[in-house]
Amino acid sequence: MGRSQDLSEFKRGTVIGCHLCNKSIREISLLLNIPRSTVNGIITKWKQLGTTATPP
Template identity: 85%
Template sequence: MGRSQELSEFTRGTMIGCHLCNKSIHEISWLLNFPRSTVSGIITKWKQLGTIATQPRSERGQRMLKCTVCRSC
């Protein structure tokens, strides 16, 4: 199965805004009509990276390769 289109920065920001207003992942999912796994993934990445901007795919692959090789993450 191929990847779908990336979410817009506005949509990701809306999810984070709802999260900051103490909405649950289930509520955000229902309000914005996205799967819970998508909402959860956006919130988790925001907590880890501190940004909602997408990273280039090449950097994602390099980071995963580094974690696999060094196993210190």
């Protein structure tokens, strides 16, 4: 089974925006129709690195 496509930069930014508006991971997941683990990974990466961009 292959890896699915990465989320767009806009969608990742939307996840961070929702997080900054105090939405829970579950709420963000349901709102954007993204798996909870993906939402958690985006938020964790943003907290650690300060960016959501994928490395080249």
